[in-house]
Amino acid sequence: MSKGHRAVPHTADIAVEAWADNREECLAEAVQALVESFADSGGAVPDDCVTLAMAEETDEALLVAVLDEVIYQIEVYGRLAVDVSIDERTGATKGQVEVRLATVPVETADQVGAMPKAIAVHSLRFGRECGLWRAHVLVDV
Incomplete structure (x- = not known):
C-alpha cells in the first residue's frame, strides 16, 4: 500500500499534495496534509467527532467540499481535525461518502503556519494517475 x-x-x-491506492485514502491524506500545513497537534487525543454525508457531482468537487469542511470546523x-476516515456509503448514491473528522479544540494545537482561508479551484487535480489516486490543491492562506 502506498x-x-x-x-x-x-x-x-x-x-497540498496527497496520494494513495484509493480515492477515500487519498481524501484522508489530503486532509492530513492541509492540517499539518498550519498546525501541530502534538499527538492530541480526539475528544469529539463530526460525521458528514457528502455526495458531490465530481471527485474534484468532493475534494474541495471535504477540505472546505475542515476549514469551516476551525x-x-x-x-481541529486530528484524524479522518472516509468511506464510500454502502447502498448510497454513487459517489456518496461518509466523512468522520476526529477533532480537538484548535487551541490545543500549536500553530506552525498560516491558517487556511479557502481552497482554490484553479490548478485543482484529483484522480487516478500511474496506478494511484493523486490530489493537488492550492490553499489560500
Whole structure:
C-alpha cells in the first residue's frame, strides 16, 4: 500500500499534495496534509467527532467540499481535525461518502503556519494517475 501527503510552498499560498491506492485514502491524506500545513497537534487525543454525508457531482468537487469542511470546523466551531476516515456509503448514491473528522479544540494545537482561508479551484487535480489516486490543491492562506 502506498500513501502519503505533503505541503509545498506556492507563491503567496501553499499547495497540498496527497496520494494513495484509493480515492477515500487519498481524501484522508489530503486532509492530513492541509492540517499539518498550519498546525501541530502534538499527538492530541480526539475528544469529539463530526460525521458528514457528502455526495458531490465530481471527485474534484468532493475534494474541495471535504477540505472546505475542515476549514469551516476551525472557523465556526474551533475544532481541529486530528484524524479522518472516509468511506464510500454502502447502498448510497454513487459517489456518496461518509466523512468522520476526529477533532480537538484548535487551541490545543500549536500553530506552525498560516491558517487556511479557502481552497482554490484553479490548478485543482484529483484522480487516478500511474496506478494511484493523486490530489493537488492550492490553499489560500
